[in-house]
Amino acid sequence: MTIPVKPLGLIKTLIETVGLDVTYVYDDLIFIEHNAFLLQMGEQGENIALWFNDDCNVEERPQILHSLHGAAAGLSLQVELQGTYSMNSGNEKESFQLEFNAIQVA
Numbered sequence: 001m002t003i004p005v006k007p008l009g010l011i012k013t014l015i016e017t018v019g020l021d022v023t024y025v026y027d028d029l030i031f032i033e034h035n036a037f038l039l040q041m042g043e044q045g046e047n048i049a050l051w052f053n054d055d056c057n058v059e060e061r062p063q064i065l066h067s068l069h070g071a072a073a074g075l076s077l078q079v080e081l082q083g084t085y086s087m088n089s090g091n092e093k094e095s096f097q098l099e100f101n102a103i104q105v106a
Contacts, residue, residue, distance in 0.1 A: 003045035010075050017071040049082040
């Protein structure tokens, strides 16, 4: 199966498979209900970056990652943990800023 560069339909299916919904899409970022994590589409369609919200319970993260990996495999997608992010209120009404903290590989 050929995966499009921005496979939003496949990603929505992936998220629904794990029992969640997509709440917002901005450029290459996909926000998920409950805001525990977000996904980022990569340069190649099958590559999806996973960013956990800093506020997401650390004990829940392995199960979320495992569920996403299992669902992604059936859709020919690859979900890879990239790190964490935090969301801060911006200067304007209804705006926010994201700060990404990549995993440091030794």
